[in-house]
Amino acid sequence: MKAGTTIPITQARPRLTEILDIVRREPVTITKDGAPVAVVVDPDDYASLMATLEILVNSDLRRQLADYEERKARGELEWVTQEDVEQLIRG
Numbered sequence: 001m002k003a004g005t006t007i008p009i010t011q012a013r014p015r016l017t018e019i020l021d022i023v024r025r026e027p028v029t030i031t032k033d034g035a036p037v038a039v040v041v042d043p044d045d046y047a048s049l050m051a052t053l054e055i056l057v058n059s060d061l062r063r064q065l066a067d068y069e070e071r072k073a074r075g076e077l078e079w080v081t082q083e084d085v086e087q088l089i090r091g
Helices: 009-023 043-057 059-073 082-090
Strands: 005-008 028-032 035-040
Touching: 005 009, 009 028, 009 035, 043 059
Parallel strands: 005 028
Antiparallel strands: 028 035
């Protein structure tokens, strides 16, 4: 994720449509009196950040991920497509 654009709060409201276009490419920091007060990010970037944070703070998820990576490196995992999963669910 890029460092992003910084916009003073006094300019943010009239430029909201433009800000939303910028957010598709990079985060936008809104400042008040020169200090950051908010960061506007793309929803997909936000979801990715939250998922990463969940892994970092959850020791069980970190262990599962490490186990997965070890099994993958040993060639013990078989790739399954979404179609395969859907077919298994349908029976």
